[in-house]
Amino acid sequence: MKRILSFILVALICLPTFTLFGCGDDAKKSSEVGYVRVCNCADYIDLDLLDEFEEETGIKVIYSTFGTNENLYNELVINPNSYDLVVPSEYMIEKLAVEGRIQPLNFDYLTDYQDNLSDYIQGRLNDIEIKEGKYAGNKISDFMVGYMWGTMGWVYNTDNVNIEDVKSWYGVFENQDLSKRITIKDAVRDSYIIGLAMVYEEQLKLANSVEEISAILNNTNQDAIDLVGERLNSLKPMLYGFEVDSGKNDIVLGNIDAYVAWSGDGAYAIDVAAREAEDEDGELIAEENIRNLSYYVPDEGSNIWFDGFVMPSASTNYTNVYKFLEFISRPENVIRNIDETGYTSMVATDEIYEEIVLGWFDESEDLEEGEGITVDLSYFFGEGGDYTVTVSEESYGRLMAQYPSAEIVSRCAVMSYFDSYTLLKVNEMWEKVKGQTFPTWVIVLTICIVAVIAIIIVLIRHKDKIKWLKLPQRKTTYAERKGLKIVKVENLD
Amino acid sequence: MRKEKTLNNERTAGSVRFGFSRRQLCIPYGVFLLCFVIIPLVLIVVYAFRGNDGGFTLDNFVKFFSSTTTISTLIISVLLALATTIVCVIIAYPLAYILARSNLNRGGTLLMLFIVPMWINFVLRAMAMKDLLTLTGIFGINNYLNVIIGMVYDYVPFMILPIYTVLTKMDKSLVEASLDLGASPLKTFTKVTLPLSMPGIASGITMVFMPTMTCYVISDTFGNGLITIIGKLIDEQFTAFSNWNFGSAMAMILLAIMLISMWVTGSFKSEDTRGANL
Numbered sequence: 001m002k003r004i005l006s007f008i009l010v011a012l013i014c015l016p017t018f019t020l021f022g023c024g025d026d027a028k029k030s031s032e033v034g035y036v037r038v039c040n041c042a043d044y045i046d047l048d049l050l051d052e053f054e055e056e057t058g059i060k061v062i063y064s065t066f067g068t069n070e071n072l073y074n075e076l077v078i079n080p081n082s083y084d085l086v087v088p089s090e091y092m093i094e095k096l097a098v099e100g101r102i103q104p105l106n107f108d109y110l111t112d113y114q115d116n117l118s119d120y121i122q123g124r125l126n127d128i129e130i131k132e133g134k135y136a137g138n139k140i141s142d143f144m145v146g147y148m149w150g151t152m153g154w155v156y157n158t159d160n161v162n163i164e165d166v167k168s169w170y171g172v173f174e175n176q177d178l179s180k181r182i183t184i185k186d187a188v189r190d191s192y193i194i195g196l197a198m199v200y201e202e203q204l205k206l207a208n209s210v211e212e213i214s215a216i217l218n219n220t221n222q223d224a225i226d227l228v229g230e231r232l233n234s235l236k237p238m239l240y241g242f243e244v245d246s247g248k249n250d251i252v253l254g255n256i257d258a259y260v261a262w263s264g265d266g267a268y269a270i271d272v273a274a275r276e277a278e279d280e281d282g283e284l285i286a287e288e289n290i291r292n293l294s295y296y297v298p299d300e301g302s303n304i305w306f307d308g309f310v311m312p313s314a315s316t317n318y319t320n321v322y323k324f325l326e327f328i329s330r331p332e333n334v335i336r337n338i339d340e341t342g343y344t345s346m347v348a349t350d351e352i353y354e355e356i357v358l359g360w361f362d363e364s365e366d367l368e369e370g371e372g373i374t375v376d377l378s379y380f381f382g383e384g385g386d387y388t389v390t391v392s393e394e395s396y397g398r399l400m401a402q403y404p405s406a407e408i409v410s411r412c413a414v415m416s417y418f419d420s421y422t423l424l425k426v427n428e429m430w431e432k433v434k435g436q437t438f439p440t441w442v443i444v445l446t447i448c449i450v451a452v453i454a455i456i457i458v459l460i461r462h463k464d465k466i467k468w469l470k471l472p473q474r475k476t477t478y479a480e481r482k483g484l485k486i487v488k489v490e491n492l493d
Numbered sequence: 494m495r496k497e498k499t500l501n502n503e504r505t506a507g508s509v510r511f512g513f514s515r516r517q518l519c520i521p522y523g524v525f526l527l528c529f530v531i532i533p534l535v536l537i538v539v540y541a542f543r544g545n546d547g548g549f550t551l552d553n554f555v556k557f558f559s560s561t562t563t564i565s566t567l568i569i570s571v572l573l574a575l576a577t578t579i580v581c582v583i584i585a586y587p588l589a590y591i592l593a594r595s596n597l598n599r600g601g602t603l604l605m606l607f608i609v610p611m612w613i614n615f616v617l618r619a620m621a622m623k624d625l626l627t628l629t630g631i632f633g634i635n636n637y638l639n640v641i642i643g644m645v646y647d648y649v650p651f652m653i654l655p656i657y658t659v660l661t662k663m664d665k666s667l668v669e670a671s672l673d674l675g676a677s678p679l680k681t682f683t684k685v686t687l688p689l690s691m692p693g694i695a696s697g698i699t700m701v702f703m704p705t706m707t708c709y710v711i712s713d714t715f716g717n718g719l720i721t722i723i724g725k726l727i728d729e730q731f732t733a734f735s736n737w738n739f740g741s742a743m744a745m746i747l748l749a750i751m752l753i754s755m756w757v758t759g760s761f762k763s764e765d766t767r768g769a770n771l
Contacts, residue, residue, distance in 0.1 A: 070732050180633070186718045188733055241717020255627065420545065420735070427734040431562045435721040438565040446568050457757050 034059035036320040039066055039075075039083045041307075044148070046333075046340035053327050059320045068187075076101055081314035084321050087147055090128060090306040091189070093140050095417040098133040103313040104142045109322040113329040117146055118348035118380050120409075125306060128414060144308030145325045146346030148337075150263035151304050151404050151412050152190065153297035155248075155270065158397075160257045166296045170198045172258050173238050181257040183250065184235070186242035188430045193217055193303050193415055194260060195228030204300035213301045214413035220422045229429035242434070252276060254291060262305070264343035266295040267401040271342065294397030297408045304412035306346065344402055348381045357389050361399050364390035375399060379406040537748075540741035553742030563726065563743070570722040571750075573637070573712070574705040577644040578652075581701050582694060584645065585652035589693075590686075592653075593660035604657060611650045619714045622646050626715075636716045643715035644705045651704075652697040659693030660686075703751050723747060 034057070042065040050061045064083075066072040069092040075082060080101065088096065096102045107114055125141035135142075154166040161178065165171045172182055185191050197204060200216050207213045240256045247259035248269040261269065270293045277290040309328070311321055327333065334345045335355050345352070363372060367390060374390045380403065381387040391399050400408060418426055438446075479485075544550035557563050592604050610618060622643060626632035632639055663686070671681040705711075707724030723743065730740030 068732060070735065073735070074731070183717070186713075236719065239717075239719065241719050243718055246714075253627075423734050424736070427729075427736065428560075428562075430729075430733075431560075431566075431721075431726065434718075435562050435566045435726075436569055437562050438568065440561060443561060443564050443568065450571075454753070454757065461757075 034320050035062055036060075036317060036324050037062045037064075037082070037084045037315075038087075038324065039064050039072065039085070040087045041065060042067075044087065044307075044341055044343070046336045049328070049333055049336060053324065056327070057320075057323055059323060061324070076312055080312055083312055084315040084317045085309050085311055085324065087307055087309055090125070090140060090144075090308070090414055091417040093144055093308065093310055094128060094130065096310065097130045097135050097138065097140060097143050098417075100134050101313055102143050102310045103315075104135070104138060105145065105311060105325075106322075110145065110325055110329070112326065113145060113347070116329065116331060116347045116349050118346055119382065120379050121146060121149060121306070121346045121348075124304070124414070128416075144306075144310050145329060146306060146308045147328075148264065148341070148343040149304070149306045149346050150344055150401075151297050151408065152193075152260065152262055152302050153266065153295055153401075154258050155251060155261040155266040155293055155295050155401075156258040157251065157254075158292045158294050163296070166258065167299050168201060169194050169298045169300065170201065171298075173235055178257055179238050180240050182238055183240050183243045183247045183256055183259040185260050186244050186434075188426055189415060189418075190260065190303070191232060191242075191430075191433075192228055192426060195232045196224065197298065197300050197302070198231050199224070199227045201300050207301070210410060210413060213411060217301060217303070217413045218416050220418065220426070222425065225425050225429050229433055232433045236433075248272070251293065252291065261295070263295065263401045263404070264341065267398065268342045269293055270295065270398050270401065292394070294394075295401040296397060297400065297404065297412065299411070301411040301413060303415055304409060305414070308346075342402075350381075350385075353377070353381050353387055357387070357403060360402070361391050361395060362389050363392050363395065367392060375403075375405050377403050377405075379409070537741045537744055540738050541745045542742075543738050545736075545738065553739045554746070556739060557742060557746060563723075566721055566726055567723050569720070570706045570724070573640060573644070573720075573722060574702050576641050577648065577705045578698055578702045580641065580645045581649050581652040582697070584649055585656055585697065586690075586694070589653050589656035589660055592657055604653075607653055608650055615647055616710055616714075619643055619647065619711050623714055636719050639715040640712050640720055643711045644708065647708075647711055648701045648705060651700040655696045655700070656690060656693040659690045663689050699755055702754060706750075707747065 036059055038061055040063070044065075047063075050063055054060055066075065066086075069088050072086055072088055073092060073096070076086070076096070093102070122141060125144070125146065126139045128140045130136055130138045130140065154172065156166050156172075160181070161172065162175070165175050165178070172178055184194060196217055196219060200219070203216055204213060207216060240250070243250070243259070245265075247256070247261065248265055250256045251259055251269055252273045273291045273293045309325055315321070328337075329347055331347060331349045331351045334347045334349075335352055337343075338345055338352070338356055357377060372390045372392050373396050374388055375396075376388045378385055378387040389399070404412075541553055542549055542551070544552055588607070592607075595603070623632065623639075626639065626642065631642070667685055667689070668681055671685045672678070676684065706722065707727070709722050709725035709728060712720050712722045712725065727740050727743045727747070730736045730743065
């Protein structure tokens, strides 16, 4: 009986372990049935689509999310076979391809996607060539199925910030009224490119082509790094702070007036601010709560980014991966993802133009003849077609956050990844910008004080063991000092 | 005598009841310690002494101590942690004293109220506190002040609990004796209560000082990213700069500092009051 009981207990203790291993077995078994492991950014997809994909194909989607590109990279280094599809940005795709951690895709299985992908985006992706490693000579477009793309710029409160201020990256910092009302990104790449744009403002204004702008915004010489470090340091007194995701809340709440934003985030902030200004019935509420936000990509140039699905080289789950990629790139699903996330897809079809661009933005019927701004998006949706949209001046910034004009994208450059040597130098610069550096004498003084305190504490602690430290013992007792007489009492009974 | 024997029998029976000796029951814990404490520590040490080429090097440590930025960050972290700890003691001691003595705290209800916030996710608490500070207008006066407020808010329960435990466990007859023998209430406090509650304060200090040196979520939230503490530097080495070796070296240096500070505060501890260490 005891034996049986003990066996059951052991079995119970070991159960979690077995189930853990069991999971792995299940995953392997179901590979005959079908599964696909996808790792995406948080809030970057309409999750209902995953269920629909399962219903349609019977393939189970094992879905997880990651925080930053660098975290995803660490995960892929530690466990190369943890996912079948991941969604990094273009610079990380370049780095992963150089290191051979992802594999080229076969686009024969993705003909619909190939047809629907915007030619302009395809061209920009073809410009990014893999320079080293076993895939040297390939383009990043050979590895990725494009997902979302966008730019980087200022989101600003139109009531407090003049449009002239946001026309350059540094302009905002010259307006003393905005002191402590600005945030920039707490991410070294995003802040570095802004620093470069400020330092080389003149050269950028003279540059005529994307290539020239790209060369300036990819400068990682020691001189450039030092200058950027100095410039970013000089911005600190004007900053409300560095942020990664609190900026959009701060600007809606009115804590800040301008912040550096990725276009999709900017679109989100503008929408939330517009929604906050209305009550449930759509009526405008108290005027002080209304914040009119807009988005502007400074004139000297900015960053353009592309996120896409790539397949880690360890994955061999080809059939299901291509089925998933085909599903996620269908125009009707693309529309749902844009609707859900607020970002802009690289897929460009007439449905998307009608549903998103015209459906969301077109105000030509409300506007008088000659009023408003007409934007031509044919560079993105296809040359030759009529892809224009007319918006009011107030909504122009919101449209630029969703679909930037041809003029904006022509001044936006892709930023390449930092190699390990550059990373070390940039790291040093960034530490100096983010931290407080004391003069050497303060450091020496502090260390001395700490050492002295530590020695004193140690001496006090070990005073019993160190002879020369022993304090002279009090010879007298309390009673003797007070002059009390001690009477020995005997026979109390 | 007879009773003792039965007890003994019961005890032996207890250990064989499940067919395991005590030693065997220890094995899961040993495995756990090996997997989640020893091996990670060994990995940190290995990474810390590794160069980017994979060979043995001391460069990471040289880099740490030769850069004024990292040392300054370390000093700021220590100062912030020190300020937080002092404020925590000042707030927590009287509170714990009142809680331990007061009739209000019958059944520990009042203590419970101070502990309940600890059950809520601390990031959430920090964000709520930040909004509250913004609303009252205190936020934005000084970023260092903000960070200290945030850290005190988050860590003060860790100071209250051990002091409270020590004070409730303290033998009240000692206080009564001191008062009976003519010492003033103040003298009773400084000569009897305070020395006896020292172990609680010491373990409170270790529980507040060490985490506040690395808890960069709070310094980021309350300092708007303008204040960098050593924990943030370590995090960035792993997440942004892919320099695991330097990150591990920093973690190791921090570990050494922790051990030293523990050894220093350990001076207040005596063997029989170890119970205060939660």
